[in-house]
Amino acid sequence: MTRLLSLTLVSVALASPVAAQQTLNIYNWSDYIAEDTITKFEEATGIKVVYDVYDSNEVLEAKLLAGSSGYDLVVPTSNFLQRQVKAGIYMPLDKAKIPNLGNLDPGLMKSAAAYDAGNAHSAIYLWGTTGIGYNIDKVAERLGDAAPTDSWSLVLDPANAAKLADCGISILDSAVEVMPGVLAWLGLPPDSTDPDDIEKAMAALTAIRPYVRYFHSSQYITDLANGEVCLSIGWSGDVFIAMDRAAEAGNGVNIGYTIPSEGTLQWFDMMAIPADAPHPDAAHAFINFVLQPEIIADITNYVFYPNAVPASKEMIDPEITGDPAIYPPQEVLDKLFPATVYDARTDRLINRLWTQVRTGQ
């Protein structure tokens, strides 16, 4: 008995310094990884993973800004990442430790470098677009076959919005997500920070405001699937989840997703390591692990968001790679634009006008 005890003590004493080295605290979006990715990583490296999830960039940002969050790896969206890099939140990646960075598509990495100069602090995890999810049958019923389902006019033209009002329109509750698309529809530069342009975009939104049921950034997933709303300005992957849900429920709801031809936002969720991360080596190892084609292919198969590793394409379900709404063809890709990062004053102006659009105050 005593020997057993002392043996255990010795092994604990031996194990603890190693164990302290070999943990990794990950903070990622909820439902944003394949079911077995973590297990595979633990098996491959012997590193124990503590995996927590968040539901919004804002919550993640608040924690990071308060300092010493305790996390080793986080996955913010690119426009948030840019500001956080500026605030000095992330450490530069030690690229020698991540040979698989070479697997990433140079074109997409160049787009992502708009947020993080030289991709110094971050690597693309997955990416997507902001577009329109709609109930195919209900929209056809109300707008006829001539419905402009490839254009922002589908919702931004008040005549169309009025016809869809009774079956429900929802819009993401985030000015910076919605406004660039509206600017593009108006023929203005989508990254404009000119207050006049911003006012024009807001006026366009105010015009359809009476027909909008609500502004929310996640509620529409369930509501689209249930048929409670019939058109949502939302995120690509979320609309696909709604599609999936509706198919699963067999309730006869058919949902489509469109990337409007005027162009829309392309965003990247980026893996980055906080400067005060307790286990940076393990975090580097994880980034390297995820960027293997077979691993990232699993993730895309599971969450329906495209990744940035071209070699993974052949391992992805052809239904996903073949869907132009998920993997858009080059001519559509060319029309996507990055999210604008506004200075504090413009940010405030936009959000204030947004409140005005939303509440009429």
Added chain:
Amino acid sequence: MMRRSPFLPLICIAGFVFLYAPIVSLVVFSFNESKLVTVWGGFSTKWYGALFRDPQILGAAWVSLQVAAIAATVAVILGTLAAYVLMRFGRFRSRALLTGMVTAPLVMPEVITGLSLLLLFVAMEQIFGWPAGRGMTTIIIAHTTFAMAYVAVVVQSRLTGMDQSVEEAAMDLGARPVRVFFDITLPIISPALVAGWLLAFTLSLDDLVVASFVTGPGASTLPMVIFSKVRMGVSPDINALATIIIAIVGLGVGLAMWVMVRGRNRDKAVQRTE
């Protein structure tokens, strides 16, 4: 005894229907075949199976229960002390300060409470090395702090309502204040303590915002896990968990009632034979 009008039980029943309508719906949908919690897709118990295979939800539920039980207990002790001091100690130097501090947490918006405590914990860790990292301990401290405000309000109202002459009589007879408190005051205010504990427990169990701020890696409470799944719509395994909680508590309450009723009947029987 006063005559009872039928009016009161009717309102009471209506009140309970109001309270339980959503509960009935969530219990029903825990047996729903479909993943959509709002559309009926046939009877199934598969979500119960899914629940027991999901260590994340079960782990979070366990964390939440521990936090709520500890925080509620500490909050009742501290809140009762604060209320007692304010109602019975007359004037003392920090009186105005305590009055303010014990009420203010009620009105502080959760975001601000969470953020300010997070900043405090970060600073404390840098200066004193405690609390090392954040997790259950910090959630318990945060919950205790805002829950004790609720407890204090409830206990204060009970202390205002009670007849002070009994306490005074005991003091006059030479009982130590501690004795008077434990032997006389405490039993009289015990309904308020029970009410306060239940409120504190509920507050802690349901808190999302404050806990998300002050937690650290690896310590997720149940509301945090549920909220993170909200993007996809609430999945029915959470309904299953809620149903199980209700069933367990309901069973426990029923059992306690049964024991009490039986004990009373036996007492009566004993009295009768004597």
Added chain:
Amino acid sequence: MPRAQAPGMSAPALWRWTAAPLARLGLSGRTLVILVPVIWLLVFFLIPFLVVAKISLSEPMIAQPPYAPLGTWDGLRLTLDLNFGNYAFLLDDPLYLNAYVFSIQTAFVSAALALLIGYPMAWYIARSPEPRRTLLLLLVILPFWTSFLLRVYAWQGFLRSNGVINNFLIATGIIDTPLVMLQTNFAVYLGIVYTYLPFMILPLYATLVKLDDSLLEASADLGARPVATFFHVTLPLSMPGVIAGFMLVFVPAIGEFVIPELLGGPNTLMIGKVLWGEFFSNRDWPVASAVAIVMLVVVVVPFMLLRNAQARAEAE
């Protein structure tokens, strides 16, 4: 009458193990009892609160943390840089005033509704014989141990246009087209009343349960009708519970965020939501802090003055 006994350790033992050793250090029991809650709140409420007050006086910036330091110390000279602009800003834009007013109004109406529903329930529970009383009390709180979000989702299921209530009303022919109930102020009132109902019932119960029956009987014996007894005897005696319950619903409901977010419509302009936007969308921690401080002052200061006046009146 059950035997009155303190739970847990007996009083003398407690005294021997806790207070007595400290009393030897020159701290009286009385001081100690005061110090425990005071110190806890000083550390975990007042200091964090002062941090918030400090943030509300600073300038936002892109940094970690996202606001400028309040002053500089160059070894000899302390330069303070206080920015009251955040408060001026709140006064400048009618949005904030409107949100405060709307929130207080919503909270007040909700608290009043909760009182109307909660009082009869608390009264009935308190007047019930044991063990039914305990059973009913637990039944009041039990729904709240499920999960807040589940309950809100269940309400959404009732209120939506193809939900239970509308289907019922249409089936019975009372209405033809579904009522829009979700994303309205009605849904917000309903959500707040539902969520906060136990916070009304429990303090009321705690007061009512120990109400002296003999007073009610005396009133009835003197020929007072039940209604008169209620307004002249019961209600005045239960006032502390009414005030406590009202406070526990009214005060936290002012800053409520989640309920208006999930049940309210775009016009529901609650201050909690405005603050959330300042904090998360604008990343303006200083303005968000100022919003909170103003709210605290508006609500707590009148309350403290009231309490102090009460205490003074009692002392005299």
